[in-house]
Amino acid sequence: MRLVTVASPTGPRLAALRGEGVADLHAADPSLPTCMKELLAEGDDGLRRAAKALAAAPAFAAAPRLLAPVSNPQKVICIGLNYADHAAESGAAIPSEPIVFNKFPTTIAADGDEISLPSCSSKVDYEAELVVVIGKGGRNIAPEEAFSHIAGYTCGHDVSARDWQLEKPGGQWLMGKTFDGFAPLGPALVTRDEIPHPGDLKIALRLNGKTMQDSSTKQLIFPIEVLVAHLSQVCTLTPGDVIFTGTPPGVGMACDPPVYLKGGDKVEVEIEGLGVLCNKFCDGGAVRR
Numbered sequence: 001m002r003l004v005t006v007a008s009p010t011g012p013r014l015a016a017l018r019g020e021g022v023a024d025l026h027a028a029d030p031s032l033p034t035c036m037k038e039l040l041a042e043g044d045d046g047l048r049r050a051a052k053a054l055a056a057a058p059a060f061a062a063a064p065r066l067l068a069p070v071s072n073p074q075k076v077i078c079i080g081l082n083y084a085d086h087a088a089e090s091g092a093a094i095p096s097e098p099i100v101f102n103k104f105p106t107t108i109a110a111d112g113d114e115i116s117l118p119s120c121s122s123k124v125d126y127e128a129e130l131v132v133v134i135g136k137g138g139r140n141i142a143p144e145e146a147f148s149h150i151a152g153y154t155c156g157h158d159v160s161a162r163d164w165q166l167e168k169p170g171g172q173w174l175m176g177k178t179f180d181g182f183a184p185l186g187p188a189l190v191t192r193d194e195i196p197h198p199g200d201l202k203i204a205l206r207l208n209g210k211t212m213q214d215s216s217t218k219q220l221i222f223p224i225e226v227l228v229a230h231l232s233q234v235c236t237l238t239p240g241d242v243i244f245t246g247t248p249p250g251v252g253m254a255c256d257p258p259v260y261l262k263g264g265d266k267v268e269v270e271i272e273g274l275g276v277l278c279n280k281f282c283d284g285g286a287v288r289r
């Protein structure tokens, strides 16, 4: 299934992509939760109920606006330098264990949202990333159990203000990574059953149509199951938590001369089997929806 969250007069609402249209799951089963996190908290039973509803659901007459598939995750966890050649282009050593940072949930944006470039940064960069969405929560999850805790996958864009990430005292990456709108996600949460080999997916990023990143999740230094096990040693993972798994080489700061985002730019993140996440950027102001 390609589960989505759509805008509705009563607030965010669970739905599913089907062909070119959007299926209204609640028209078939009004008892389904409207919130993606609540559905994921029901585990495999919830996904089975959604699949049954999808088989009988009508399409929305007019395509609703997509929100991020999980619009309000409790945690947005990110892995840094998880592709060897990206570590090299960043001038960083290959890490001996995962490098972890986070974004606040206010970073979440949807496919199609226009993202504001903050006026206090002149070095906003792009990063295509495979995003893991947690289904069943847990603590101290063993690597061999990790996939049973994953609901599915989506495309993510780890937008990064390099001046705030790398040129401030203290060495913390948080501020450069957590401007509002700096974590577009989507378009859909593609359930785990449809992506049997998440460690072997083509991943690419295009800036105004030009390919800037072109790699495969085969290149991940720490694979998905290791990341889930590592993170869950420290904190309880909960349904709907999202894990950005790192970016391949080709980021703007490593180009010669460097390439930073400017108003009017269009960035597309495409991951095999997961679709295309497309966002435009604009100068200043709030995230436009």
Ligand code: ZN
Binding pocket: 078, 079, 080, 127, 129, 158, 244, 246, 247
């Ligand atoms: Zn990243």
